[in-house]
Amino acid sequence: MALKTYRDALREALREEMLKDERVFVMGEDVGVYGGIFGVTAGFLEEFGEARVKDTPISEAAIAGIATGAAMTGMRPVAEIMFIDFTTIAMDQLVNQAAKWHYMSGGRIKVPMVLRTATGTGRRTAAQHSQSLEAWHAHVPGLKVVMPSTPYDAKGLLKSAVRDNNPVVFIEHKMLYNEKGEVPEEEYLIPLGKADIKREGDDCTVVATSLMVKRALEAADILAGEGISIEIVDPRTIRPLDIETICTSVSKTHRLVIVHEANGFCGVGAEIAAQVVEKAFFELDAPIARVAGLETPIPFSPILEDAVVPNVNAIAAAVRRLVRGEQ
Amino acid sequence: MDIKLEESLEMYRLMLRIRYFEEKIVEVYAQGLMPGLAHLYIGEEAVAVGVCAALRPEDLITSTHRGHGHCIAKGGDVKRMMAEMFGKSTGYCYGKGGSMHISDIELGIVGANGVVGGGIPLATGAALSAQLRNSGQVVACFFGDGASNQGVFHESLNLATVWRLPVVYICENNGYGISVSQERHQAIKDIAVRAGAYGMPGVVVDGNDVEAVYEATREAVARARRGEGPTLLECKTYRWRGHHEGDPNRGSRYRSREEIAAWEERCPIKNYETKLLARGVSPDRLEEIQKQVKKEIEDAVEYANNSPFPAVEEAVSQVYAD
Numbered sequence: 001m002a003l004k005t006y007r008d009a010l011r012e013a014l015r016e017e018m019l020k021d022e023r024v025f026v027m028g029e030d031v032g033v034y035g036g037i038f039g040v041t042a043g044f045l046e047e048f049g050e051a052r053v054k055d056t057p058i059s060e061a062a063i064a065g066i067a068t069g070a071a072m073t074g075m076r077p078v079a080e081i082m083f084i085d086f087t088t089i090a091m092d093q094l095v096n097q098a099a100k101w102h103y104m105s106g107g108r109i110k111v112p113m114v115l116r117t118a119t120g121t122g123r124r125t126a127a128q129h130s131q132s133l134e135a136w137h138a139h140v141p142g143l144k145v146v147m148p149s150t151p152y153d154a155k156g157l158l159k160s161a162v163r164d165n166n167p168v169v170f171i172e173h174k175m176l177y178n179e180k181g182e183v184p185e186e187e188y189l190i191p192l193g194k195a196d197i198k199r200e201g202d203d204c205t206v207v208a209t210s211l212m213v214k215r216a217l218e219a220a221d222i223l224a225g226e227g228i229s230i231e232i233v234d235p236r237t238i239r240p241l242d243i244e245t246i247c248t249s250v251s252k253t254h255r256l257v258i259v260h261e262a263n264g265f266c267g268v269g270a271e272i273a274a275q276v277v278e279k280a281f282f283e284l285d286a287p288i289a290r291v292a293g294l295e296t297p298i299p300f301s302p303i304l305e306d307a308v309v310p311n312v313n314a315i316a317a318a319v320r321r322l323v324r325g326e327q
Numbered sequence: 328m329d330i331k332l333e334e335s336l337e338m339y340r341l342m343l344r345i346r347y348f349e350e351k352i353v354e355v356y357a358q359g360l361m362p363g364l365a366h367l368y369i370g371e372e373a374v375a376v377g378v379c380a381a382l383r384p385e386d387l388i389t390s391t392h393r394g395h396g397h398c399i400a401k402g403g404d405v406k407r408m409m410a411e412m413f414g415k416s417t418g419y420c421y422g423k424g425g426s427m428h429i430s431d432i433e434l435g436i437v438g439a440n441g442v443v444g445g446g447i448p449l450a451t452g453a454a455l456s457a458q459l460r461n462s463g464q465v466v467a468c469f470f471g472d473g474a475s476n477q478g479v480f481h482e483s484l485n486l487a488t489v490w491r492l493p494v495v496y497i498c499e500n501n502g503y504g505i506s507v508s509q510e511r512h513q514a515i516k517d518i519a520v521r522a523g524a525y526g527m528p529g530v531v532v533d534g535n536d537v538e539a540v541y542e543a544t545r546e547a548v549a550r551a552r553r554g555e556g557p558t559l560l561e562c563k564t565y566r567w568r569g570h571h572e573g574d575p576n577r578g579s580r581y582r583s584r585e586e587i588a589a590w591e592e593r594c595p596i597k598n599y600e601t602k603l604l605a606r607g608v609s610p611d612r613l614e615e616i617q618k619q620v621k622k623e624i625e626d627a628v629e630y631a632n633n634s635p636f637p638a639v640e641e642a643v644s645q646v647y648a649d
Contacts, residue, residue: 025459051459052459054490056486057482057485057486057489059482059483059485059486061448061478061479061482062448062451062479062482062483062485062486064448065445065447065448065449065451065452065479065483066448066449066451066452066455066483066486067452068448068449068452069389069437069448069449069450069451069452069453069454069455069456070452070453070455070456070459071452072432072437072438072449072452072453073387073432073437073452073453073456073457074456074460075455075456075459075460077452092442092445092479093445093448093479096441096442096445097440097442097445097449101430101438102645102646102647102648103423103645103646104420104423104424104428104430104438105419105420105423105424105428105430105432105438106418106419106420106421106422106423106424106645107421107644107645107648108420108430108431108432109430109432109437109438110648111648112648141646142646142647144647165648165649166647166648
């Protein structure tokens with residue numbers, strides 16, 4: 001075990017997979033000479049060379065589409081789109097092509113590609129560089145969507161994503177790159193589609209994604225001081241969703257708060273809430289609460305940015321309302 | 328250029344196979360045997376056949392919504408194509424793709440595509456794959472004049488030139504994007520000039536002369552295989568029928584009947600027949616080929632009619648690969 005950053009964990013994962021399988025290569029803006037805008041591919045150009053570490057022009061649709069075409073014909077590309085906000089430019093290739101060729105071909109074509117991207121607020125990068133668009137991608141049958149919250153999860157999940165024979169949208173949070181956590185020295189994989197209990201508790205289940213896992217853990221400490229114990233479930237993979245682990249937790253605690261940074265309307269929390277109602281309604285002792293971003297673009301000024309996304313107090317308050325039966 | 332007799336007869340056969348296949352689709356579509364949309368290639372046969380004649384079996388193509396001609400020219404089995412278009416489980420995609428998404432990776436048909444320009448980055452990626460694997464494969468990417476205005480056309484051709492990818496871009500300029508004529512959708516006349524914008528060679532070709540298409544493609548493919556990068560071939564041609572079956576008046580609502588008639592006079596198949604006869608091929612030989620191909624198409628319809636639909640459970644299978 002060693003203490004590593006989320007960034008280093010991702011780098012290790014990618015490096016190990018590139019050493020293991022020569023079909024794996026990376027492509028994207030500034031992934032080579034610059035080492036990736038968030039530093040994830042630092043050193044890769046020197047180690048693997050230009051053929052396998054490809055700096056691209058600013059062409060998101062082509063980045064996604066070329067990765068798709070390469071994946072359809074024998075390679076295993078790991079493409080990067082710098083900010084998830086820009087995946088909107090690549091939507092035809094991700095949604096109409098990558099997600100659908102396996103199905104449309106009757107199973108005869110596979111698209112083993114990973115699309116890495118960075119999400120979230122906190123860097124004050126404002127409306128067009130701060131969004132959380134996982135719901136867009138998770139809505140598409142044929143795509144898999146992963147959101148790691150810790151270095152340990154990031155490494156194990158990225159390795160699995162590279163080995164998966166489907167298009168995987170791998171969403172890293174820009175404020176987590178410097179987060180440190182324990183990562184084993186020996187090789188390990190984390191399967192996609194498996195949630196993780198980040199903290200056990202009895203009074204309320206809190207399902208949290210990405211950076212919100214960290215916020216929920218902080219809220220848990222505050223609430224523990226008030227005699228409230230929460231169980232934090234981190235889905236880790238958004239699609240396919242491990243609803244069983246969530247429902248098992250709800251069967252234990254009988255209360256559910258869902259927290260995600262993305263705005264609430266049509267967010268992933270809505271899907272989780274609907275599924276829990278369908279599958280575990282009679283386990284609930286209270287309505288399901290969602291703590292989500294407000295229905296706004298992300299503003300620039302720090303005081304405004306902080307106001308439109310969930311924070312530790314908001315999570316704690318939501319739990320208190322449910323546990324104390326307040327309206 | 329010197330083309331062996333067998334090669335020229337094979338090109339003739341393939342053009343006929345496309346023509347008869349598409350004419351049969353007109354029939355069966357009108358009879359309601361074929362669900363969905365049909366975008367027919369009648370009039371454009373020389374482009375698909377000329378290009379594919381210059382490819383090796385292991386080379387790859389990407390196609391369009393108007394893709395039956397490309398698939399047949401690349402070696403597609405008309406039985407499995409017809410079955411796919413009827414939605415039967417014996418089709419190339421087990422009935423799950425349909426006319427616009429026919430693919431057979433074993434034949435090198437990466438896929439037809441329902442999104443205009445959708446295949447352009449896919450072809451570019453397939454060429455990158457060939458380059459990284461050092462396979463020596465070349466990719467032929469078909470698209471129309473309409474697609475040359477899509478943003479992803481620009482992105483893909485630019486990148487292919489920078490990375491010197493082994494891809495030949497074939498623009499089938501049939502003068503229309505559905506109902507909008509070329510003069511109304513772009514300011515240039517020759518799409519080939521766009522090649523200069525990316526730093527690749529651009530060539531204008533008579534798309535109704537199968538040997539001209541073959542020759543131009545051979546050169547471009549050789550360039551690509553030598554590692555010199557992509558070429559843009561613009562093949563000028565014309566679609567005889569409407570954009571899709573159901574497009575009223577075979578497209579004469581937005582095109583004049585005189586224009587359609589003038590292009591029908593320049594039929595690529597009739598012209599090639601004339602050439603072959605002038606070279607001493609007997610009319611009987613050509614008639615023999617016509618009979619054989621007609622029978623193939625009849626057999627394909629019978630095969631498709633007699634094939635079962637997929638089991639309903641297949642609707643939810645293969646969303647994800649194992």
